[in-house]
Amino acid sequence: MNRIAEFNAEANAVTDREHEEQLRLLQALSDAVERQAAASEVASMLEALISYSEAHFMSEELLMRMKSYDDYEDHQDDHVNMLTSMQFMAVAHEAGHTALIPGKVHDVLNFITLHIATRDKRLADYLRLGN
DSSP, rough: OOOHHHHHHHHHHHHHHHHHHHHHHHHHHHHHHHHHHHHHHHHHHHHHHHHHHHEEEEEEEOOOOOHHHHHHHHHHHHHHHHHHHHHHHHHHHHTTOGGGGHHHHHHHHHHHHHHIIIIIIIHHHHTTTTT
């Protein structure tokens, strides 16, 4: 395998691990909200999810730029929408509007799952082809 193919394969593996962690954080948040965990626990989980997602999205966007990826703008728009939703949850939670959180967690979980299955799969295929 040549160096570019090795880099692309490793980039895909790292991104897959990051997606698994992001989904794990979202599911843990969903479980905590469902069991009505303490507000401080939910706030901490939201903070961890947002921080992790920001780092993941930044690394993915850098990879797309390095590879001159043709779907960069739409892919990045998805990231902005997801972060906006996560930040909305944090603000709503901080304001005491916890009733909004379960529906938003579900929406973000569905959106990220679809994003991974479509946009991230397309990016992985693009990288796999050695672009």
